[in-house]
Amino acid sequence: MSDAQHSNLRHVGLEKQFEIFKEYIQTVLNLSAGSLVLSITFLHDVVGLGAEGRPGTITVHHPGILGIAWLGFLVSVAGCLCYLYFLALFTKDGVDCKTQLVAGNIAGLAGFGVGLIFLAVFGWCNIP
Numbered sequence: 001m002s003d004a005q006h007s008n009l010r011h012v013g014l015e016k017q018f019e020i021f022k023e024y025i026q027t028v029l030n031l032s033a034g035s036l037v038l039s040i041t042f043l044h045d046v047v048g049l050g051a052e053g054r055p056g057t058i059t060v061h062h063p064g065i066l067g068i069a070w071l072g073f074l075v076s077v078a079g080c081l082c083y084l085y086f087l088a089l090f091t092k093d094g095v096d097c098k099t100q101l102v103a104g105n106i107a108g109l110a111g112f113g114v115g116l117i118f119l120a121v122f123g124w125c126n127i128p
Contacts, residue, residue: 015091018087018090018091021087021105022084022087025080025083025084025087025104025105025108026080026084028076028080028108028109028112029076029077029080029081029084029108031112032073032076032077032080032108032111032112032115033073033077035073035112035115035116035119036070036073036074036077036115039066039069039070039119040070043060043066058126058128060126061125061126062122062125062126065118065121065122065125066118066119066122068114068118069114069115069116069117069118069119069121069122070115071114071115072110072111072112072113072114072115072116072117072118073111073112073115074111075107075110075111075114075115076107076108076109076110076111076112076115077108077111078107078111079103079104079105079106079107079108079109079110079111080104080107080108081104082100082103082104082107083100083101083104083105083108084104085104086100086101086104087101
């Protein structure tokens with residue numbers, strides 16, 4: 001790739017940058033919400049958590065770890081929604097909300113990371 005092409009790629013317009021970050025945060029939002037729903041469905045349907053009197057249910061070890069994972073995913077969803085809200089305000093009205101955008105981005109990514117790590121730890125602790 002020539003220097004001119006590389007230079008053009010680095011100078012993406014502001015609107016395009018907003019679009020890229022919006023898609024990025026929407027992906028994190030979808031992954032966080034999907035992970036939360038999938039883990040709840042897994043516990044209910046496969047493990048039988050919440051199914052009273054169901055024979056042969058598996059014992060869940062360390063449910064607190066799963067609670068931390070769910071909390072992480074919820075923080076991620078809230079952070080992503082906050083980011084998308086303030087991005088809409090910024091692009092529509094030009095409201096200066098750079099701090100809220102950064103906070104929403106960090107909450108979305110950190111919450112997803114924490115949720116993913118603790119969900120993996122929970123899965124590892126419950127392998128028979």
